[in-house]
Amino acid sequence: MADSRFSVLSQFAASDWYGFLKGVEKEGLRVDRNGFIAQTPHPEALGSALTHPRITTDYSEALLELITPVCSSTGEMLESLSNIHRFVQRELGDEVFWAASMPCQLDGDASIPIAEYGTSNIGQLKHVYRQGLAVRYGRMMQSIAGAHYNLSLPDEFWRVWQQALGNQQSLKDFKSDQYFWLVRNFRRRSWLLMLLFGASPALDASFVANVSHNLTRFDEQTWFGEQATSLRMGDLGYHNNAQSSLNICFNELGTYTSTLHRAIHTPWPEYEAIGVQRDGKFVQINTSVLQIENEYYSAVRPKRTTNRGEKPIQALDARGVEYIEVRCLDLDPFSPVGVNASQIDFMDLFLLDCLLEDSPRIGDAECERLDDNYKDVVARGRDAALKLCRGGERALMSDAATQLLDQLEPLADLLDGWNGGNTYRLALADQRRKLAEPDFSGVPSARVLDAMASRGMGHREWGLDVSRQHQDTLRQEGLDAQVLADFQALSETSLAEQRQFEIEENEPFDQFLERYQQA
Structure with missing residues (x-):
């Protein structure tokens, strides 16, 4: 931890610490009772x-x-x-909410209905x-969850800081510069999160039915990476050749x-060959490297809430x-909601320390080393002999991980001292136990x-079994009557809002799309 910035923070009074603002977006597949991806439409009871x-x-x-x-x-x-x-599980009927990041049983692209x-x-x-996304990359990788x-610090903190x-x-x-300061250090350390929270070492055989890979057979229906932490974030997950040319800074x-x-305005030959329309129907927004900003896959993004019709980069600028x-x-398959409290508290500690550590700008050479560290832990994170490049030298990953956790101790003590209790020390201790x-x-x-x-179960059977257990737990817990009524009202209101949008609009879609891309 950089003494200068940590020492500045440590001079804060407890009343100057305004805490974290946080939220989560959690994905998950609906599957049928046999563990096959659901073919049914989005349940109307869940709203629009x-x-x-x-x-x-x-x-x-x-x-x-x-x-949230x-x-x-x-x-x-x-x-x-x-x-x-709890509300979703109540309305799923015979379907199950898949607990794992890597998908259930699939049958090629055609089995994955586009939203x-x-x-x-x-x-x-x-x-x-x-x-x-389907014509560019296929649908299979889009079925991963x-x-x-999402983390921010309140404006009151930023003013004092x-x-x-x-x-x-x-x-x-100032806030934008400080968030990018944090992001640069996140990129330097993100490999640690793949070791501590990667939970997708195996996948259903149907996911790689027509794909070459170097995985090991677990059973007839399952492949796994012998030392992998997260197949989701590896070569079988989110990646593509066009984006490798972006060099996003x-x-x-x-x-x-x-x-x-x-990137949104630079044509890509392969996408130009596909075209924007096929048989009179739009099959992609444009033929550029990216259709929109959200197509860029990255482990972290600086974000700004958008207004209706506003593009993310417009909002940021x-x-x-x-x-x-x-x-x-990755989803935590052992948690009914995919994440757990200790993990979230550790993330807060980890991210705040990224703000405190010295954060020089990342040049091209360092960028490549950081990408290599990340890929190595994703693919071989449980290899005791794995070495990473840190500070221009090769170091055992296990030693590097221990050093990073040690570095977080003073900050955990500081936050617990301000808040009372042992929240951050306990979260840090949980990660130490893993190592x-x-x-x-x-x-x-x-x-x-x-x-x-x-x-004695493969990925499909075990995933379905765990998902059913979580479903039973959440259904048994149930919802407070008022909370249930509020969710039902939200669903009804959202459906009415969608209908109103559709009634009010009269601009042809091709004109809307042209105007959207020129904005």
Whole structure:
């Protein structure tokens, strides 16, 4: 930890610490009782996937995305996420909410229904964007699920922090620069999160039925990476050749948004060959490297809430960075809601320390080393002999991980001293215990393989069994009558809002799309 910035923070009075603002977006597939991806439409009882603020869909009609509001504590956030899950589980009927990041049984692209959002122009835009992902990358990789963790610090903190550092920028520019400071250090350390929270070492054989790979056979229906932590974040997960040419710069806001803007307006030959329409129907938004900003896959994103019809980079340029979205977290299959309290508290500690550590700008050479570290832990994170490049030298990953956890101790003590209790010390101790087990047997990826082996089950069978257990737990817990009524009202309101959008619009979609891309 950089003494200068940590020492500045340590001079704060407890009343100067305003805590974290946090939320989570948790994805998960609907599957039938046999563990096959659901072919049914988004349940009407869950409202409109276009306008519901808490329940929507990601890529597929079967891929739910549950969204908490911004919360001021881990307990509040998890209770909100649990309530959304309880409502969803109540309305799924015979279907099951898949607990793992890697998908259930599939039968090729055709078995993965693309999400539908109605006939409004914005609804059609969302659908065409997903069609574009299908023709560019195929649908299989889009069936993978994860948890996105959103974190920000309140403006009250930023004002005190800015004054303490003697900074004279506008608050908007100061916050953006500080969030990018955090992001640069996140990129330097993100490999640690793949070791501590990677939980997708195995997958169903149907996922790689027509794909070459170097996985090991677990059983007739399952392949696994012998030392992998997260197949979701590896070569079989989110990646593509076009995006490897982007060189997105995470050093500052202006270069970040300009690089994304260039990608959205730079044609890519393979996508030009596909074309925008096929048989009179739109199959992608454009033929550029990226259709829209959201197509860029990264472990972290600086974000800003958008207004209706506003593009993400427009919002960032106009109002600066509002929060950080961590996108590399696998679902925790041992939790009924996919994340757990200790994990979230550790993430807060980890991210705040990224703000305190010295954060020089990342050059091309360092960027390549960071990418290699990340890929190595994703693919071989349970290899005791794995070495990473840190500070220009090769170091054992286990030693590097221990050093990073040691570095977090003073900050955990400081936060617990301000808040009272042992929240952050306990979260840190939980991560230490994972690394204390021989051969990394305490990390989630090892626990998944152990659980499958001890039950004599492959990925499909074990995933379905765990998902049913979580469903039973959440259904038994049930919902408070008022909370249930509030969710039912949200569903009804969202459906009415979608209908109103569709009634009011009269602009042809092709004209809307042209105007959208020129904005």
